[in-house]
Amino acid sequence: MTTTRTTALIVGAGFGGIAMAIELRRAGIHDFVVLEKADDLGGVWRENTYPGSGCDVPSPLYSFSYARNLTWPRRYAGQRDIHAYVARTARRFGVLSHIRFGQEVTSAEFDESTAEWLVRTTDGTEFSARAFIPATGQLSRPAFPSIPGLESFGGTSFHSAEWDHDAELEGKRIAVIGTGASAIQFVPEIQPGARRLTVFQRSAQYILPKRDHAYKPWHQKAFRALPILQTLDRLGFWLYAEFAQQCLSKWRFFTPLFQRQTSRHLREKVTDPGLRYRLTPDYALGCKRVLFSNDYLPAVTKSNVDLMTDEITEVTPKGVRTADGTHHDADVLIYGTGFAALDLLAPMKIHGLDGRGLEQTWSEGARAHLGITVPGFPNLFLIYGPNTNLGGGSIIYMLESQARYVRDAVRILAEHPRRWLDVRPAAERDWDVEVQTRLARSVWTRCDSWYRNEHGRVVANWPGRTHEYRRRTRRVDLADFRVGAAG
Known part of the structure; x- marks a missing residue:
């Protein structure tokens, strides 16, 4: 079998993978391949087609800084518009020709003798790459709850990220497990x-009102005529997001300001005291993801809706049973239970120096210098890696920062054939100690959420402002790396 050789191999064609591909092309590096397991690009915005799917970050900020969209239809864009934007941006920057669809990576092994990664896909195709760049994200694999009897349900069932658009919902008894984003x-x-x-x-x-509205033709005309207006719009959202991020990670004395907003929203939308009590969180605001919606609370007050807070003990062929012994009949079961966010890079099997597995290295939780590089895994660069998620703000800004940093590393490798870069354990350790120390003071350690693993370690979130992260990833510092040679 022929092995395709390339300077860089990117896994995933979502926002992260597209950002990385664009940066390489902008730097004059065209010898790279993007592997995408699906038949289309877009990542989570390709997969999450459920009714009402959209973003809770304002559209002007949820886009690349170098690829503004002056025709967003709404302040908070829906799934179709975001997916179209990703596809349009990939075409505009010449990325599509680099993507190979229907290619799911199963394994990657670093060969010290060649200073290259050998990457294999499910159909047996092999690639050899100087730089291996997984951009599969933290929210790519649907998670199902550990409840007895899941497979026994006799009706229609599916996860929200795998929405069954052929399912008949009209007039049905529907059970929804999960109340997340x-x-x-x-x-x-x-x-x-x-x-x-x-x-x-x-x-x-915790639910905040969503200050959404349609952009009228005059809005879009003004943005086209004076792009500075959208720049100012974006700047305003960015400054607010930076403030919110600081409040979650450091300035917790501002929490009552947000708490009052959520409490007022709940009082205005839910008049029944008993229901309002069940909808009132019992943990610190921001410890779990804060949500934005204008219509969820009114929906659960409707006469055909029951909000159940008793623990589910089992799923049966005909519905769901709760701890109080009640059986809730259902024709359709929908899982809104999020993603396996902490199982980064799974199910890929990745082996670095001396055949060491990444899964073994991360046995107590994923960690990486700048969220990008891992000791013992030369020329491996993560996009949307550990501790780079945000409690508030646009992940697109973080992805841009990471892509620029990795571009710098790939350029160094391209200029020095048969060399490899392995981040020093001390550099990664110092970074991790700093990040975890700062996180210990944040709100994210005050409850259980998908941000933390079973060891209590916050694996997902970045504890600072996005501007700080961009500054610290501005360029590769070779002092942080061991430089090795093939052979």
């Missing part, structure tokens, strides 16, 4: 047509 978007959409909608809530969510 996806559920609060699709529940209001399916509620009107449901015969009965039973929502199973493990913990209440």
Whole structure:
């Protein structure tokens, strides 16, 4: 079998992979390949097609700084518009010709004798690359709850990230497990047509009103005529997001300001004291993801909706049973239970120096210098790696920072054939100690959430402002790396 040789191999054609590909092309590096397991690009915005799917970051900020969209239809864009934007941007910057669709990576092994990564896909195709750049993200694999009997359900069932658009929901008894970011978007959409909608809530969510509105033709005309107007719009959102990020990670004395907003929103939308009590969180604001919605709370007050807070003990062929012994009949079961965010890079098997597995290295949780490089895994660069997620703000800004840093590293490798860069354990350790120390003072250590693993370690989030992260990833510091040679 022929092995395709390339300077850089990117895995994933979502926002992260596209950002990386664009940076390489802008730097004059055209010898790279993007492997995408699906038949289209877009990542989470290709997969999450559930009713009401959209972004809770304002559109002007949820886009590349160098590829503004002056025709967003709404302040908060929906899934279709975001997916179209990603595709349009990939075409504009010449990325499409580099993408190989239907190629799912199964393994990657670093060969010290050649200073290259040998990457294999499910169909047996092999690639040899100087730089191996996984950009699969933290929110790419749907997670299902550990509840007995999941496979026994006799009706229609599916995860929100794998929405069954052929499923008949009209007039059906629908059970929804989970009340996270996806559920609060699709529940209001399916509620009107449901015969009965039973929502199973493990913990209440802090919900802020979504200050959404359509951009009128005059808005878009003004943006086209004076792009500085959208720049100012973006700047305003960015400054607010930086403030919110600091409040979550450091300035917790501002928390009551946000708490009052969520409490007022709950009081205005839910008049029943008993229901309002069940919808009131019992943990610190921001410890779990804060959600934005105008219609979720009104939806759960409707006469055909039941909000259940008792623990689910099992799924049966005909519905769901809770700890109080009640059986809730259902024709359709929808899982709004999020993603396996902490299983970064799974199910790929990745082996670095001396055949050491990344899974073994990360046995107590993923960690990486700048969220990008891991000791013992030369020329491996992560996009949207550990501790680079945000509690507030646009992940696109973080992805741009990472892509620019990795571009710098790939350029160094291209200029020095048969060399490899391996981040020094001390550099990674110092970074990790700093990040975890700062996180220990943040709100994210005050409850259990998908931000933390079973060891209590915050694996997902970055504890500072996005501007700080961009400054610290501005260029590769070779003092942080061991430089090795093939052979």
